[in-house]
């Protein structure tokens with residue numbers, strides 16, 4: 279008999295980052311968040327994708343229900359961002375992100391992808407759609423895997 283699978287959920291939230299305006303310190307701060315998040319997420323079997331556009335962040339967190347809820351409890355208490363708001367929290371059939379913690383930051387290189395997703399005006403209005411955040415994260419992940427030549431493993 280096959281063991282019953284645990285309940286998988288994903289949680290999508292958005293927030294405003296309280297990071298430094300100086301590019302070098304900002305990169306360091308994001309590096310620090312990444313180090314902490316990767317370690318914790320690997321331990322909790324969480325997969326996730328964090329989008330950063332200007333001072334807005336949106337993250338999709340996937341995993342077992344209690345792991346996601348514990349992780350989000352920590353994230354929402356973090357003073358490195360504020361106005362943390364849940365956009366969607368629901369059961370999913372399978373995971374869509376392959377890494378414990380990946381960031382997709384808007385840069386001149388991926389500007390076209392961000393432009394097309396048009397999240398910035400939604401962030402500014404305070405009403406980003408779960409579907410738009412999700413679609414952008416999936417596209418950024420696919421693009422990064424194509425660059426690494428491993429996209430055929432995840433079709």
Ligand SMILES: Cc1cc2nc3c(=O)[nH]c(=O)nc-3n(C[C@H](O)[C@H](O)[C@H](O)COP(=O)(O)O)c2cc1C
Pocket residue numbers: 311314315316318319326328335337339349352353354355356358359379
């Ligand atoms: C935008 C943002 C995203 C984060 N994402 C995660 C995450 O996916 N997983 C995680 O464990 N911590 C994440 N963190 C860090 C947590 O808020 C927290 O600092 C970290 O888990 C350590 O928690 P502790 O000091 O209570 O042990 C994130 C922080 C920020 C600001």
